Structures are given as structure tokens and as C-alpha cells.
Amino acid sequence: MKKGVLLVNLGSPDSPEPKDVKKYLDEFLMDERVIDVPYWARTLLVRGIILNTRPKASAKAYKKIWWEEGSPLIVLSEQLQQKVQESVDFPVGLAMRYGSMSIKKGLQELADKGVDTVFLIPLYPQFAMATTETILVLAEEIRQEHFPNMTIENLPAFYNNPDYIDVLSNSISKHLEGKKYEHLLFSYHGVPERHIRKSDITKSHCKIDGSCCETPSPAHEFCYRHQCKEVTRLVAEKLNFAPGTYSSSFQSRLGFDPWLQPYTDRTIERLGKEGVKNMAIVTPAFVSDCLETLEEIAMEGEEIFHEMGGKDFTTIPCLNTETPWVNLLVKWINNWAQAETATVQH
Numbered sequence: 441m442k443k444g445v446l447l448v449n450l451g452s453p454d455s456p457e458p459k460d461v462k463k464y465l466d467e468f469l470m471d472e473r474v475i476d477v478p479y480w481a482r483t484l485l486v487r488g489i490i491l492n493t494r495p496k497a498s499a500k501a502y503k504k505i506w507w508e509e510g511s512p513l514i515v516l517s518e519q520l521q522q523k524v525q526e527s528v529d530f531p532v533g534l535a536m537r538y539g540s541m542s543i544k545k546g547l548q549e550l551a552d553k554g555v556d557t558v559f560l561i562p563l564y565p566q567f568a569m570a571t572t573e574t575i576l577v578l579a580e581e582i583r584q585e586h587f588p589n590m591t592i593e594n595l596p597a598f599y600n601n602p603d604y605i606d607v608l609s610n611s612i613s614k615h616l617e618g619k620k621y622e623h624l625l626f627s628y629h630g631v632p633e634r635h636i637r638k639s640d641i642t643k644s645h646c647k648i649d650g651s652c653c654e655t656p657s658p659a660h661e662f663c664y665r666h667q668c669k670e671v672t673r674l675v676a677e678k679l680n681f682a683p684g685t686y687s688s689s690f691q692s693r694l695g696f697d698p699w700l701q702p703y704t705d706r707t708i709e710r711l712g713k714e715g716v717k718n719m720a721i722v723t724p725a726f727v728s729d730c731l732e733t734l735e736e737i738a739m740e741g742e743e744i745f746h747e748m749g750g751k752d753f754t755t756i757p758c759l760n761t762e763t764p765w766v767n768l769l770v771k772w773i774n775n776w777a778q779a780e781t782a783t784v785q786h
């Protein structure tokens with residue numbers, strides 16, 4: 441048996457040019473776990489409407505944050521992979537759910553090195569149809585078709601792992617040291633409310649009201665909303681935040697269906713209107729900085745806050761390649777490699 445690891449992140453276009461952004465968005469938005477409507481309706485919506493206008497606007501946004509070395513999300517993920525590889529004895533690969541660095545290529549590279557047992561790590565702290573689930577489903581389809589003799593085990597969503605909460609809390613403290621702020625906003629990527637109901641294994645728990653996420657239920661193992669709220673609660677507990685000095689919100693909604701609320705842009709606006717002069721924002725749904733953190737939060741979010749009379753707007757970077765985060769991944773990988781039994785599979 442030869443072991444290997446595959447880190448999997450979301451992906452990015454090959455370049456910030458509209459044609460590459462269009463190709464990438466086509467693959468991303470045609471995923472039935474991202475836009476979860478019947479194929480004909482998704483085709484009509486994505487190829488008939490969204491892709492006619494969005495690639496140009498998104499390309500503009502990507503151009504604002506693109507680095508000389510490439511997309512921040514890809515560059516940071518590659519740096520993470522290299523750092524993890526330095527501390528692990530077997531091959532560590534990197535793949536993206538969408539775009540050119542495909543999961544098939546990632547598994548092929550591991551197979552070429554003789555790997556037959558893969559520890560797949562979706563780089564998402566919280567489970568959602570559009571995060572962990574879509575990666576695991578695709579990886580299994582690829583395994584069955586192309587690598588039938590390969591075993592794939594995976595790291596489940598790690599939102600409440602005490603070591604992860606420690607690493608995230610320490611990173612937040614470090615970045616807030618010496619900074620003025622009256623309110624810390626935990627902004628998570630949004631999903632349509634419908635996704636939460638679809639992932640509810642009890643089929644009745646998730647009412648998306650004031651209390652379902654706080655009432656214990658087996659549904660929480662697959663509830664993105666609960667898992668986001670838990671990250672905020674656990675970090676606030678760890679860092680002894682006073683009530684009222686922090687809150688959670690959801691960013692990046694698309695379309696007209698109700699998405700998880702409160703929305704980040706409206707929350708920033710409200711905080712500014714209420715007279716908050718200095719705020720900080722952290723984005724724990726992402727482990728690598730990307731378009732959503734560098735443009736939507738750090739640029740657009742700051743602009744909204746300033747328009748509302750706010751002053752200091754501190755954006756806390758994602759964990760990216762911080763040493764404690766790298767060390768934690770290495771620890772999880774070594775634990776897996778030493779374990780006799782397979783990791784729980786979703």
C-alpha cells in the first residue's frame with residue numbers, strides 16, 4: 441500500500457480575461473450542487489442568462505486582485521501544498537474542483553507516483569453541497585471510472601475541531617493585535633436556504649429560524665448554517681469576546697432566491713449607520729484568500745463602511761500558509777497515515 445494526500449480547493453479561472461472567466465464559471469455554475477435546479481433550467485439560467493453578462497463583470501473584479509504569479513487562491517494553495525509536503529514523507533498533491541487543475545489530474549499524478557491509498561482533504565471547514573459534497577461525489581466518480589484499484593478516504597468538515605478553532609482563534613488575535621475595532625464580523629460565503637433544507641438528513645429539523653441551529657440534531661453534521669454559527673461561537677468563547685462585539689453574516693449571494701441571512705453587505709451598512717467607527721472582518725469559510733475576500737470584502741466591504749461614515753476597516757487574512765495551519769494539516773495527515781481504520785466518509 442502506498443499512501444498519498446490530495447488537497448482540494450475550489451479553483452479559479454486560468455486568467456482574468458473574460459473568455460477564461462466564462463469557461464470557469466460555466467463549469468462552476470453548471471454543477472448541480474451549486475445551482476441545484478433541473479439540468480434544462482440550469483442550462484437556461486447559466487448559459488442563456490448569467491454567462492452573457494457575468495464573465496465581463498467578474499473578469500474586471502479578478503483583474504483587481506490578480507497577482508503576477510496568478511490567481512491568489514491558486515498561488516496560496518500551491519504554497520500551502522509545498523509547505524505541507526516539506527513535513528510529510530509521502531506525496532502531497534493539489535487539485536481544484538473547477539478549472540484546469542482537475543481532481544482527475546491530481547489523482548493521476550499521485551497514481552503515477554505509485555500511490556494507491558489517498559487521503560483527500562477538501563479545503564473547506566464547513567460542509568455544504570457546494571463545498572465538501574461536490575468534491576467527494578466527483579472524486580468518487582473519477583475513482584470508479586479511472587482508478588478502480590485506488591482507495592480514497594477523506595477528512596470530514598473540520599469546523600468544530602478544537603485544534604482548528606485554536607489555530608483560527610490565534611490567527612484572529614494576532615491580526616487584531618494593536619488594531620482599533622468595536623465590532624468583529626464573521627462573514628461566511630452564502631448559500632441558498634434551499635441547500636440547507638436539502639442537506640437536512642432528518643428532513644424536518646432545519647427551519648432556518650432563530651433556534652434550529654442551536655438545538656442539537658443529527659442534521660448538524662451536514663448543516664452549513666449550523667457549522668458557520670458554531671465557528672463563530674467557539675472562537676468567541678475561546679477569545680472571551682463580550683456579547684454584542686461580534687456577529688455572523690453571509691456574503692456573495694447570486695440570483696433572487698432567499699440566501700442565508702443576514703447578508704454581509706447590509707450588515708456592514710447597518711454597523712456604519714449605527715455609528716460603529718472601527719470594525720474588523722474575518723472570513724472563515726475560506727482557508728485561502730480569493731476573489732471573495734480580497735475584492736468583495738477588503739475592497740467593496742470597506743467602501744460600503746466608509747460611505748456609512750465608518751473609519752478603520754480591518755480585514756483579517758485567511759489562514760493561507762500560516763505555520764500553525766500548515767502544522768495542523770500535517771498532524772491530521774500523520775494521524776490518518778498511522779490509523780489502522782479508515783476515516784469516516786460522508
Ligand SMILES: C=CC1=C(C)c2cc3[nH]c(cc4nc(cc5[nH]c(cc1n2)c(C)c5CCC(=O)O)C(CCC(=O)O)=C4C)c(C)c3C=C
Nearest residue numbers: 450451452453474498513568570629631694725730731732
Ligand atoms: C451561484 C451559486 C454559488 C454557490 C452556492 C456558491 C457557494 C460557495 N462558494 C464558495 C467559495 C467560493 N466562491 C467563489 C466565487 C464564486 N462563487 C459563485 C457562486 C456560488 N458560490 C460565483 C458566481 C463565483 C465567481 C466569482 C464571481 O463571478 O463573482 C470563490 C472565489 C474563487 C476565486 O477564484 O478566487 C470561492 C473561494 C463556498 C465556500 C461556497 C459554499 C459554502
Ligand SMILES: [Fe+2]
Nearest residue numbers: 570629692732
Ligand atoms: Fe462561491
